[in-house]
Each structure stands twice: as C-alpha cells, then as structure tokens.
Amino acid sequence: xxxxxxxxxxxxxxxxxxxxxxxxxxxxxxxxxxxxxxxxxxxxxxxxxxxxxxxxxxxxxxxxxxxxxxxxxxxxxxxxxxxxxxxxxxxxxxxxxxxxxxxxxxxxxxxxxxxxxxxxxxxxxxxxxxxxxxxxxxxxxxxxxxxxxxxxxxxxxxxxxxxxxxxxxxxxxxxxxxxxxxxxxxxxxxxxxxxxxxxxxxxxxxxxxxxxxxxxxxxxxxxxxxxxxxxxxxxxxxxxxxxxxxxxxxxxxxxxxxxxxxxxxxxxxxxxxxxxxxxxxxxxxxxxxxxxxxxxxxxxxxxxxxxxxxxxxxx
Numbered sequence: 001x002x003x004x005x006x007x008x009x010x011x012x013x014x015x016x017x018x019x020x021x022x023x024x025x026x027x028x029x030x031x032x033x034x035x036x037x038x039x040x041x042x043x044x045x046x047x048x049x050x051x052x053x054x055x056x057x058x059x060x061x062x063x064x065x066x067x068x069x070x071x072x073x074x075x076x077x078x079x080x081x082x083x084x085x086x087x088x089x090x091x092x093x094x095x096x097x098x099x100x101x102x103x104x105x106x107x108x109x110x111x112x113x114x115x116x117x118x119x120x121x122x123x124x125x126x127x128x129x130x131x132x133x134x135x136x137x138x139x140x141x142x143x144x145x146x147x148x149x150x151x152x153x154x155x156x157x158x159x160x161x162x163x164x165x166x167x168x169x170x171x172x173x174x175x176x177x178x179x180x181x182x183x184x185x186x187x188x189x190x191x192x193x194x195x196x197x198x199x200x201x202x203x204x205x206x207x208x209x210x211x212x213x214x215x216x217x218x219x220x221x222x223x224x225x226x227x228x229x230x231x232x233x234x235x236x237x238x239x240x241x242x243x244x245x246x247x248x249x250x251x252x253x254x255x256x257x258x259x260x261x262x263x264x265x266x267x268x269x270x271x272x273x274x275x276x277x278x279x280x281x282x283x284x285x286x287x288x289x290x291x292x293x294x295x296x297x298x299x300x301x302x303x304x305x306x307x308x309x310x311x312x313x314x315x
Contacts, residue, residue, distance in 0.1 A: 002220065006259060009217055012272075013257070013264045019273040020213055022159055026107045027216050033209040035081055040205060042197040045155060046083070048307035049185050052300050053087040060088060061097075063298040063311040064149055064181055071098045073144060076151040077134045079103030082114045084153060086121065093125050100126035104137045138175040148176060153185040155307070157288075158278040165278070165288045173292040173314060182294060182312040186280040189241040190306060195279070199234035199243055207232035210247055210274050221259030229253060233271070241279040246271040285310060 005024060012019045026034065038046040053060070066072065074092075076085055082103065089101060101118070105111050111129040118127045130137045141148060150172065157165050172182065199206055210232050214225040229250050236243040249266035256263050278284075285296070289312070298311040 005220060009221060009257070010260050010262070014262075017273065018264075018266075018270070022275040023106055024216065025209060025213055025275075026105075026110065027212070028109045030209060030212050030216070031080075031107055031110050031113075033205060033212060036205045037201070037209060038081075038083070040198075040201045040203065042201045044194065044198055044304075044306050045187055048302040048304065049153060049309065050084050050087070051302040051304075052307070052309050053084040055303075056300050057088050057091045059300055060183070060309070060311075061091065063300065064183065066092075066097060066149070068095070068097050070147065071100075072147040072149055073102055073141065074099050074149050074151065075102045075104065075138070075141065076153070077104050078152070078154070078156050079105050079114055079129075080110055080154070082118065085151060086118070089118070089122055089125055093122055100128055102128050102130060102137075102141075104130050104132070104134055106132070135171050135175060138172070142175055142177075144177075148180045150176070150180070150182045152182060153309075155185055155187040155277065155280075157184065158187055158280070159276055160278070161276060162278065162284075162288060166290065169289055169292050169294060173294050176294075176314045178293075178314055180314050181297075182314075184285075184310045184312055186285065186308055186310065187277065188301070188306060188308055189238075189279040189281050189284075192236050192238045194306070195236045195238075195243055196234060199236075199245055199277070200232070204232075206234070206245075210245060213274070214247070217257065221257050223255060223257040223259070225255050226253075230272075241281075241284070243277040243279070244273065245275040245277075246273055248272075280308070 008021050037043055103114055108131045111131055115127055115129050211227045214227050217223045218225050230247045233246045233248045249270045251268050253266050254263050293314050294312040295315055296310055297313045299308050301308045
C-alpha cells in the first residue's frame with residue numbers, strides 16, 4: 001500500500017472542508033482520461049500552448065538563450081505524454097543542439113509511454129526519465145555543471161494556491177544554479193464564458209476524470225464510494241481569476257474506507273474540493289515569484305492570447 005496516498009486521503013477526507021489531492025488523479029485510467037481532456041474542443045489550454053511550441057519554437061530557443069556548443073539538460077516537471085515538448089525536442093535535435101531530456105513525473109505509466117514514443121519518433125534524442133517527486137529529483141541535479149532548463153508546462157502551477165505556488169518557486173529556486181532557466185506555462189485571466197467549459201465539457205470526460213479518484217480510493221484503500229452518488233461541479237470567479245472543481249454528494253451517505261479503518265459521513269450537497277486552477281497576469285506572477293532569485297526575462301503568448309509561456313532566469 002502506498003503510505004503517502006493513504007495518509008493524504010485520510011487528511012483530506014478528515015478535514016472540515018473535505019478535499020482530495022489532484023496529484024492522485026494520475027493512475028493508468030486517469031492518465032488516459034487526461035489525454036482525452038487535452039483533446040477536447042473546450043479545453044483550450046493544450047491547443048494554446050501547443051500553438052506556442054509549434055509556431056514559436058525558434059523564439060523559445062532564443063528566449064532561453066540556448067547555444068549549440070553548450071551541453072544542457074532539459075528537465076520537464078510533470079511531463080505527461082510530451083505532445084508539446086516533442087515540438088521543441090525535434091527542433092533542437094534537427095538543429096544539432098547538444099542536450100539530454102529528463103522528464104520527471106509521479107506516474108510511472110506516463111513515463112514509460114513517453115519514453116516509448118520519444119524513442120520511436122526521435123530516436124537520436126537522449127532521454128533519461130525519472131519517476132518521483134519533482135524536488136527529490138531536482139536535488140540530485142544540483143551537482144550538475146551543465147546549464148539546466150526546467151519546463152513546467154500546462155499551467156500546472158495553477159493547481160496550487162498562491163501561497164503554495166510561492167513555496168514551490170522558492171524550492172525550485174533553491175535547486176537551480178545562477179543563469180539556469182525555467183519555462184513556465186500559465187493560463188491567462190479571461191472571461192467565464194471561455195474558462196468554465198474547459199472544466200465542464202459536454203462529453204463528461206472531466207467528470208469521469210474527477211470521479212476516477214474515488215474509484216482509485218475504492219481499489220487501493222478498499223473503500224465503498226458509490227461514484228453514481230457524486231456530481232462534478234466546476235466554479236470560476238472571474239474577478240479572482242481562480243477556477244475550482246468539486247465533487248458534490250447527491251445524498252446523505254456514509255463511506256467506509258477499510259484501508260484507513262474509518263467511515264466518513266457526507267451530507268447532501270457537501271463538496272469535496274478536487275482541484276484549483278489559478279489564472280495569471282504579470283502582476284499575479286510577480287507576486288508568486290517574490291522572495292526568489294527567479295526573474296521574468298521574456299513572455300510568449302499564443303495567437304489568441306489565451307495562454308503564456310514565461311521565461312524565468314535565476315539571478
């Protein structure tokens with residue numbers, strides 16, 4: 001049994017305002033569902049960032065100050081299926097840049113699939129996948145004499161509260177050397193009419209993605225969640241610039257989690273907070289970077305200005 005999973009689920013369901021960590025969405029079923037989400041017409045985030053990687057990869061290379069005669073390590077946090085990153089890898093490879101690609105992900109399944117696809121599509125690219133916690137892996141790279149470029153794409157940082165995002169940036173800063181860089185993908189603040197459908201698609205894929213975590217708890221912690229008694233409820237506050245996803249109990253019920261030796265009570269209408277998705281602008285991001293040595297040196301947006309890839313450098 002995964003002790004961290006056990007502990008985190010216990011803490012989340014025992015809280016006054018129940019919550020479940022979004023990092024546990026990604027088992028084998030969750031990985032497949034998220035690929036479906038990225039291909040949904042409503043989910044603009046993937047297409048918008050893909051637009052940048054496909055059509056502005058030379059601009060990305062210039063903004064990152066990459067040089068062909070200097071070996072560097074391209075480290076991606078939460079690499080997933082690598083669809084966007086492959087656009088950059090191909091260009092770097094075709095233009096004879098000297099580098100290795102180090103994808104880091106909590107999902108071993110995702111890394112295995114990624115390594116297979118990179119080996120097939122870009123066989124001359126050096127790939128060294130590492131499974132585990134971002135910072136445990138990054139700390140192992142601290143002794144590297146080579147420049148490190150960290151990719152943190154897909155607005156994954158938006159899943160953190162501002163306080164936790166600032167903490168994340170401090171840890172990232174600590175694990176990097178002077179002149180190392182970060183390519184940080186963030187979703188920009190925009191109207192509710194654009195944002196909300198991305199988390200509430202017509203096909204119900206996002207709902208299945210969220211409910212799959214209850215199924216995972218049933219399987220791994222021997223629980224008896226009835227997923228049919230929970231609804232998916234996304235919310236977006238345009239003024240605040242934060243989208244939140246909840247599962248809501250449709251009735252009064254009790255759920256036994258044998259792996260925790262506990263029973264949890266849910267009232268009708270009670271929410272489980274599943275995920276936060278913060279939207280950004282320059283002001284908000286500079287607040288997140290406060291106290292770190294990471295500074296914004298460039299910013300690229302897609303053709304519709306929905307999404308931005310910020311280039312940060314450690315000073």
